[in-house]
Amino acid sequence: MKVKKYTASSMPEAMKLVRGELGSDAVILNSRVVQTGGFMGFFKKNSIEVIAAIDPDTEASQKPASMDKPYKYKPSVKDDESKKDSQTVRMNPKTETPPKADKDLLKEISQLKEMLKGTGKSEGVSLPEPVSRQIQYLRDQEVDHEIIDELAAVLLEKWYLGGAKASEEEITEWIGTAIGHRLSPLSFEGVSFKKKFVNVIGPTGVGKTTTLAKVAAECVLKHQKKVAFITTDTYRIAAIEQLKTYAKILDVPIEVCYNLDDFKAATDKFAEYDLVFIDTAGRNFRNQKYVNDLKNVIDFGKDIETYLVLALTAKQKDMEEIRKQFSLIHIDQFIFTKLDETAVYGSMLNMAIKFSTGIAYLTNGQDVPDDLIEANPEMIANTILGASTYE
Template identity: 55%
Template sequence: MKKFIGSSMSEAMKQIRAELGSEAVILNSREVVTGGFLGLFKKRTIEVIAAVDPKSTQQQIPTTKQKKIITPITEKSEWKPQPVPQDIQPIEPKPSSDVIKEISELKSLMKTMSVQNNGFSPAYPAAVQIMQKRLNDQEIDSSIQESILSSLLEKWYIAGANASIDKVYTWLEQELINRLNDIPFGGVSFSKKYINVVGPTGVGKTTTLAKIAAECVINYKKRVAFITTDTYRIAAIEQLKTYAKILNIPLEVCYTIEEFKKATEAFMDYDLVLIDTAGRNFRNKQYVEDLKKVIDFDKDIETLLVLSLTAKQRDMEDIYEQFSAIGIDKFIFTKADETSTYGAMYNMINKYNKGVAYMTNGQNVPDDMIAANPHALAKTIIGVENNERSS
């Protein structure tokens, strides 16, 4: 892909045919006016963006190099590879300032054409278009897409406009990871004694809490206790009692902040105390106020907000805004097995600069849960786990 400037379209076409050959395709053209004084003596030129498949140009362009004489190998002949001198190092090609400038102009053009085509740019190279479709299908925010595709386009041309699909997928994965490098990820670190799990109804808070408890007891050999403030649903208390009995974990039910303080005193010698809260309508601000009346947030506490990946992103944002009054440290995303679209998770992390503690993908305790990290998140989004690279 290259930009040509001529005094007329016919002159620009001559340049294109001479340099790119007859297989070149016109992507965009416009009239450019430069110079002038008091409205006079303006110079009008035609600017044309043209492109050609590098493979087809290699077939068309004649070579002036002397042909190599190839001696056929007979059964008796032997071929031995010649050793490469140790002091010779491969030279990595570096883009010149002109190339960098042209890439910048092309990226700007792609952005304009993408806006004109409702977010999808047919002018991207085929491999980059595949990445754009993947990001679109995953519902990644347009601003994030624009930044990622811009970087992919730059890598594409610096690589000589010829890279495999697998290579471009690798670039995409790295771009997704790079944007998460400064955000904390991972499960329970035991830096805080109290883990408070909050969220709306139906997202799987109690089951997730049991998975975390099982991980800490079985894998880390920690002494763990439960506190539940979910006094609105008897079934929730019974469910947590069942998990507590299986894991041999003590449980305290707290209705007031005084009872909560007594429970924390009773569990003073434990390594970790996991706090379950009631699932209520997240649009009701009184719910958050009720939490403050039962849980002492001045304690050495970490709060994890549980969100279901089956929810709309707008609802996720409303939930976060509602619970931000008590302070959110990390997300837990549940029901990854009930959807094939994970972009909202990535968007929430970037928008609020909050990491992820865990991702869950089923009801089995203690299985069906992984401690989150940027690599796992990126692979989930680009579809590596679903073998979608070939699609």
């Protein structure tokens, strides 16, 4: 691969220089306005600086495969082995160097990745068309641009090492594998059964009570655990009655707690139970006052696992604000609800990476206990890439 920098007075002139030396198959990696000339700091002119690249052995591109049936990422044996390397927290998976790979080519690819990283935005770089379409799909899924930049660097490396030709199905496979590697160091285990108390918190309208009932039902029916309910949601009578209904169906006890003394009494009462599920009031947790109120009712010093429930229909900025408000409370994992009410899933990946927090469950409906899905990196990748279906 040949990489060159060109400076011209206009973009048409720069493109003329690129085509004249590198040919029509050249790829524009970056372009920007620079100032040249001048005298003693004055009278400088604006010019266009273009970085372009060409693979001399590039063959005529083939028609890409249809995206009607997107690739479904499945972890390979190498994926499983890579999970053992828990200290590798990065987007770029380990890549085996082809036996005949030219060292100069690898060096140039590394330079390309650094240039891409340096731009700060992958949309500022002209990518090979099949790669560009896949990157645009990730933008449509509202994946953060920093993550997209990392993925674009991975795709460029694989694209050129593979001879600058690959089907869109292969490129999607690369993306799925990269996402799986990036998420693999995080926890995706759901209820661990290592702690007695399971607490769900979150804003109004995300479905906390129903989600709590789904997880409790799974523990009763699938794992034969002896469980009990505590609710601190004393702001809505309907919420108490809803959880009482679930408790009656599952034949488990329930206690309503109005303050910290009630909470301590309830935990003592349920001392012999395997798991105690705690429901909390849905409040506007963008207001720190309500977070403090929550701490006045629940003893977070207990042997407790806490899950932050967020709806995938919410704006990511609001999700981030809520997560930051809980900075003084340890959040073990996220639970994302309303999977069935949206077609955009990038916020799951964004939140997990931004806050280094795994995902326990997704919910895709109101049915208890059926509409509960245990999350894992493979499933998250497939969901974002449109390769998972949930009935």
